Amino acid sequence: xRKITQTLAIGAAALALAAGTAAxxxxxxxxxxxxxxxxxxxxxxxxxxxxDAAAELGVELNWSGAPQWDLALQLPxxxxxxxxxxxxxxxxxxxxxxxxxxxxxxxDRGIPVVTVDGSLAEPVDVQNMRTNNRVAxxxxxxxxxxxxxxxxxxxxxxxxxxxxxxQDRADGFIEVIEAEFPGIRLLxxxxxxxxxxxxxxxxxAAIQANPDLRGIYTTHxxxxxxxxxxxxxxxxxxxxxxxxxxxxPQQVRDLKDGVYxxxxxxxxxxxGYDSVxxxxxxxxxxxxxxxxxxxxxxxxxxxTRDNIDDPEVAAALYRDSCD
Amino acid sequence: xxxxxxxxxxxGPGPLGRALRSTPVAMALVVAVLILGFGxxxxxxxxxxxxxxxxxxxxxxVTMLLAVGITMILAAGExxxxxxxxxxxxxxxxxxxxxxxxxxxxxxxxxxxxxxxLGVAAGIGAxxxxxxxxxxxxxxxxxxxRVNSFIVTLGxxxxxxxxxxxxxxxxxxxxxxxxxxxxxxxxxxxxxxxxPMIVVLAISGVMLYVLRHTRFGLYxxxxxxxxxxxxxxxxxxxxxxxxxxxxxxxxxxxxxFLDLTRFATTNVGGHQTTALAAIAAVVIGGTxxxxxxxxxxxxxxxxxxxxxxxxxxxxxxxxxxxxLIAVGMILIxxxxxxxxxxxxxx
Amino acid sequence: MRQIERxxxxxxxxxxxxxxxxxxxxxxxxxxxxxxxAVRSGEVLAxxxxxxxxxxxxxxxxxxxxxxxxxxxxxxxxxxxxASIRHAQDLGVETVYQDLALAPDLSVAENMFLGxxxxxxxxxxxxxxxxxxxMRARAAEALAGVGISLGSVDRTxxxxxxxxxxxxxxxxxVMWARSAILMDEPxxxxxxxxxxxxxxxxxxxxxxxxxxxxxxxxxxxxxxxxDRIAILRQGRTVAQERAADLxxxxxxxxxLGGNGRExxx
Numbered sequence: 052x053r054k055i056t057q058t059l060a061i062g063a064a065a066l067a068l069a070a071g072t073a074a075x076x077x078x079x080x081x082x083x084x085x086x087x088x089x090x091x092x093x094x095x096x097x098x099x100x101x102x103d104a105a106a107e108l109g110v111e112l113n114w115s116g117a118p119q120w121d122l123a124l125q126l127p128x129x130x131x132x133x134x135x136x137x138x139x140x141x142x143x144x145x146x147x148x149x150x151x152x153x154x155x156x157x158x159d160r161g162i163p164v165v166t167v168d169g170s171l172a173e174p175v176d177v178q179n180m181r182t183n184n185r186v187a188x189x190x191x192x193x194x195x196x197x198x199x200x201x202x203x204x205x206x207x208x209x210x211x212x213x214x215x216x217x218q219d220r221a222d223g224f225i226e227v228i229e230a231e232f233p234g235i236r237l238l239x240x241x242x243x244x245x246x247x248x249x250x251x252x253x254x255x256a257a258i259q260a261n262p263d264l265r266g267i268y269t270t271h272x273x274x275x276x277x278x279x280x281x282x283x284x285x286x287x288x289x290x291x292x293x294x295x296x297x298x299x300p301q302q303v304r305d306l307k308d309g310v311y312x313x314x315x316x317x318x319x320x321x322x323g324y325d326s327v328x329x330x331x332x333x334x335x336x337x338x339x340x341x342x343x344x345x346x347x348x349x350x351x352x353x354x355t356r357d358n359i360d361d362p363e364v365a366a367a368l369y370r371d372s373c374d
Numbered sequence: 375x376x377x378x379x380x381x382x383x384x385x386g387p388g389p390l391g392r393a394l395r396s397t398p399v400a401m402a403l404v405v406a407v408l409i410l411g412f413g414x415x416x417x418x419x420x421x422x423x424x425x426x427x428x429x430x431x432x433x434x435x436v437t438m439l440l441a442v443g444i445t446m447i448l449a450a451g452e453x454x455x456x457x458x459x460x461x462x463x464x465x466x467x468x469x470x471x472x473x474x475x476x477x478x479x480x481x482x483x484x485x486x487x488x489x490x491x492l493g494v495a496a497g498i499g500a501x502x503x504x505x506x507x508x509x510x511x512x513x514x515x516x517x518x519x520r521v522n523s524f525i526v527t528l529g530x531x532x533x534x535x536x537x538x539x540x541x542x543x544x545x546x547x548x549x550x551x552x553x554x555x556x557x558x559x560x561x562x563x564x565x566x567x568x569x570p571m572i573v574v575l576a577i578s579g580v581m582l583y584v585l586r587h588t589r590f591g592l593y594x595x596x597x598x599x600x601x602x603x604x605x606x607x608x609x610x611x612x613x614x615x616x617x618x619x620x621x622x623x624x625x626x627x628x629x630x631f632l633d634l635t636r637f638a639t640t641n642v643g644g645h646q647t648t649a650l651a652a653i654a655a656v657v658i659g660g661t662x663x664x665x666x667x668x669x670x671x672x673x674x675x676x677x678x679x680x681x682x683x684x685x686x687x688x689x690x691x692x693x694x695x696x697x698l699i700a701v702g703m704i705l706i707x708x709x710x711x712x713x714x715x716x717x718x719x720x
Numbered sequence: 721m722r723q724i725e726r727x728x729x730x731x732x733x734x735x736x737x738x739x740x741x742x743x744x745x746x747x748x749x750x751x752x753x754x755x756x757x758a759v760r761s762g763e764v765l766a767x768x769x770x771x772x773x774x775x776x777x778x779x780x781x782x783x784x785x786x787x788x789x790x791x792x793x794x795x796x797x798x799x800x801x802x803a804s805i806r807h808a809q810d811l812g813v814e815t816v817y818q819d820l821a822l823a824p825d826l827s828v829a830e831n832m833f834l835g836x837x838x839x840x841x842x843x844x845x846x847x848x849x850x851x852x853x854x855m856r857a858r859a860a861e862a863l864a865g866v867g868i869s870l871g872s873v874d875r876t877x878x879x880x881x882x883x884x885x886x887x888x889x890x891x892x893x894v895m896w897a898r899s900a901i902l903m904d905e906p907x908x909x910x911x912x913x914x915x916x917x918x919x920x921x922x923x924x925x926x927x928x929x930x931x932x933x934x935x936x937x938x939x940x941x942x943x944x945x946x947d948r949i950a951i952l953r954q955g956r957t958v959a960q961e962r963a964a965d966l967x968x969x970x971x972x973x974x975x976l977g978g979n980g981r982e983x984x985x
Contacts, residue, residue, distance in 0.1 A: 090543030118543045242694045245643045248433065251636075252681060255429040256688035259420050272546075273644065276637045284432060284560030284568075285425065301548040301639070304485055308552060371483075587849040589837055592826070596834055599825035606785065606821035607835035608806035666825030 079111045080139070080334050082327060083132035085125065086116030087143035087168055092299045092369035093319045094143075097167070099373035100323030101141070108331045113137070122146040126153070133157055139330035142176075143168040151175055163333050163340060167322040174345040177333065180326055182317045183348035184216050188223025188270075191294050192232070194313040194353045195224075195266050198292040202234030203265030206257050208241050208250055208274040220270040220296070220315075238264075243274060250277025251284075258285045266292040266312075272302070279310045298354055298368045306354060314354040316367045321349035397660025398672035400712045405678050412686035421689050424566060432560065432568035434681045436461070436629045436636075439574045440652040441659075441673040442581050443625035447523075448656055449585065450618050451598035451665025456512060456527040457626045458648035459534030464505040464630035465640045466538045469547035472497025472634075482549045490551060501634070502627035508534060509623015513616035523619075531649070538642050546640045559635030570632040577628065582670045594618060598665025651680065658709055679708065734797045736761045736931040737782060737813070737900050743790035744777055744955075751777040753955035754791070759900065759931040759948075764922060766942035766963070767935045769952035770975050775935045776818055778952065779902045782933075783815040784808035795899075806835070812898030816906045818935075820889040824878040828870060829859035831877055832892045862895035863888070866921045882909035890918055900931040907936065919945055939971050951975055 084101050086094045098114050105112035115132060117124030122145045129150075132140060140157055144150045144166055154164050155175045163177045170179045195205060207224060210217040221240055228235050238257060243249035250273065258264055258281065267282070269275040275295035282291050292312040295302060305311050325347070332338040351367075358364050413422035420426065440457050447454045473482055476493030487493065508530070515526040562568045585591035596604040597611050604611050633641060657663050658679065659672025683704055687697040735758035744752040752774045759765040769775050780786040782793060784802040792799050795811055802808050808815075815821075822831050829852070830837075838851040838858075859873045868887045870880070877885055886909045893901045903922070907915040923945065926932045936942050942949060943963050950960040951974045959974045 088544065091545040119539055120544060239691065239693050241688070246647070247637050247641050247644050248436065248633075249684070252433045252684050253688050255433060256426075256685040259423060259426040259429070259685075260416065260689035260691065273641070276546075276639050276641075280555060280560055280637045281429075283556060284429065299548065300483065301546075304549075305552070308485075310552070583847075583849075589839070589848075589850065592830060592834070592837065592850060596823045596826055596830075599823035600821070602819065603821040603823040603831075604834070606805060606815070606817060608804065608809060609835055662825075666823065 081111045081137045082139045082330055083137040084114045084141045085129045085132050087145050088120045089116035090118055096369040097319035097323035100320035101327045104324040104327035110331050122149055138334050140164045141326045142166050147172045165326045165330055167326050177340045178343045180322050180347045184219035185223035187315050188220045189227040190353050191315050192224045192227035195294055196232045198312045199265040204236045204261050204263045205266040206238045207268050209270045211242055217270050245273045247273050247277040250274045251281040254278045254281035268294045303368055316352045316354050318349035398669050398675055401675045404708050408682050416689045428566050430681050430685055431571045434678055435570040435574045437651055438674055438677040439629045441655040441677045442578045442670055443622040444652045444656050445661050445668050445670050445673045447622050448661050449598045449668035450594045452523040454527045454622050455649045456531040458645035459531045460505055460508045460626035461630045461645050463534045463538040464501045464627040465634050466541050467504040468497045468501030468631050469550050469640050471500035473549050487551050498631050501631040502624050505627020506620050506624040509619040513619030517612040517616045542642050550638050552638045554635040555638040738794040741791040742788050745789055750955055756957045757950045759933055761931050762926055762929050764926045764932045764946045766946035766949045773952040774955040775952055776904050779904055783902050813900045814893035814897035816889045816893045816903040818904040820885055822877045827874050829855045829873040832859045863891045866891045867917050883914045894925055897930055902933045904935045
């Protein structure tokens, strides 16, 4: 089944190639970008990347997104985008299953669809660009080892083992620690869910029970907020190293202030930039969709106080606006 | 006295008997047993360290404050499921006001807060006012539309959460000054009593007095025990219930600001189980779910139990999933034993 | 209107409480359709009628728990619209309700003072507090005054028997009443001995100068206890006579229908 849909998708994309090339002769390529939501730095940064690419490539980009992460709000925006007869569509799917038929239908009309950030349960799109959470966890593990000098006790505060994407962040961390850093002892992973207070409770207790606790790796922002509150409250700020996910302006400030010691920076800018570039190149016939992998993982960086001003790190941090 | 005695006069229980029958005292014993038990089991008695016990009180502060408020609501035979949503919404409004008045957008972005005092004062006011307004909406719906408070607050729970998400686009209010946290939210008086806990204890003390020694408290219990009897005694029950919801809302507003100082950010995705946790603590502490019988001391003591369990199990290194199972079992056991004991003593 | 004319003939001072032509509808049901009564200070009036005759409704209107749709209430001859239970209480009128109106989770003392608790001031007059000591003392005194002993006024009403509860409701009314007491079946839950106590209480309350209205189904007892009898039938007062002038058979006839008035005369 998977193979068939994939073939269909490629076939459709090949059609799109022809259609797109034809359309491009009439005027500039028009691409619709439907974000997962708007108003948060992660997606604003993605928009910056998409707009930069569009400007460089001379294509028209229409950016839309709902104020909340909600399929019911996103669906009408996607349908409106298709009504505008674009040459290509980029979508950050808010639901892995519900949007499969929608994306398939767009592909069937000969419009190539690239998905970013989230992904679909079946690869009916041309390509999916997202963070490799497992690799990100590994990067965090190396950053942790560096921060604590390669030894000591470390706690992972994750979300919920049933949320696969988030669990990959923990598993990738564990794999690298176990393989490369024998001096680091990992405590059992804790799962406070998205509850800051629960995260704070757990971390407070772990600090009491483990005087040798040197580092805490948090896989999502609520865990990071609860963890930092507990660490500061225990008077261990700076002493216990905290590695957090994402690089909102607030988090970057907390990194500079010493609340966090490293941030795993995902690549919203590159997801925006690369997806627009890919769609444009397909439409211009420069890339054969059949040769593309199902998933592409843009490179990530780890931000620390030492490298935060390096150009490639600074460029990856999330922004409030594109100015 | 020439009349007859209606029934043989039954002597009321003496002070000792009354203490043994009281759920707050029983729960205090449970708490003591848990503390000593975890102390003995934990490596180097780590659980009994002052710093640990102090942290437990910090972690319980917001739940305890909400439990105290819910005690008053349950005492009157009502329910408020919306307090978690109220905390989220009030903290969002409080944080937005605080940040907006503390400096220009560019200043706060650069962690400069030239008007911090003004911002904090206005932020506290905005959080408490929002909480009270939220409570007033609950109160109006309950008393004017005469819709059951379970349904009303189930509805406003969604409305409150939704409003908070609309106001923030689903992400936490940025640039809340970290100073709130480092100078207040996690700081302890004499290194022992967390500042937020001082606020909670002060408010709880007032509420304890109100429930036990004032007309307001007595009328609350009377309404919960028999609304008919309260009305026949000339008590205007609907305005009273309205005021209780406003009071609960204002306390949620205070809790919201404490939360803000504790984490230096809002918590728009959080507090989904806060209302249930608070209601559970209140009922475990000996307050009737059906009104008329309420104990604020019991609510305060019982709200400690889940946090003590969570902390103790982490310290013992119990795996995360087993913690959930253990907490559930111990809570049910504590209440079951308390009920048996009270029945036996009757 | 004949009974009203008879009242006017009475020699003593005017009635303490007078209800004239009271009407009350609940939806399509006419609960009261021109009900009247008059009771003087120091007098026991028995209000008698079959189930559904409107006895409880009439007392609830007099005590401010219900608003009438028509007719007039007079207190010491002055037309008065009783706006609330509190208003009636301010006029010195107390009520023993059929359902007793006790809060089961509150103590005996709290119930007896509910709505009118004595306050004291703490911390230099800044903080008001319930004066529980005064409540206990006065509640115990009031209960003793009607010959009731409960052991402790701190017990919750939930712990008490039906008879004890009824006694508390009666004692509460007696304690607060300054002009009148309305009692809706005050002996319903009581045994013989306890009933006797309540009847003694009713008589002594009247002897202290209170106007007492008693709803009861115990017609023989009412004929001996009450000074006058008012009989309601289908929401209307069909007779109001001196108890001494009535026989049991006449009361029953009046209650159930037929022309008992002529027989009585």
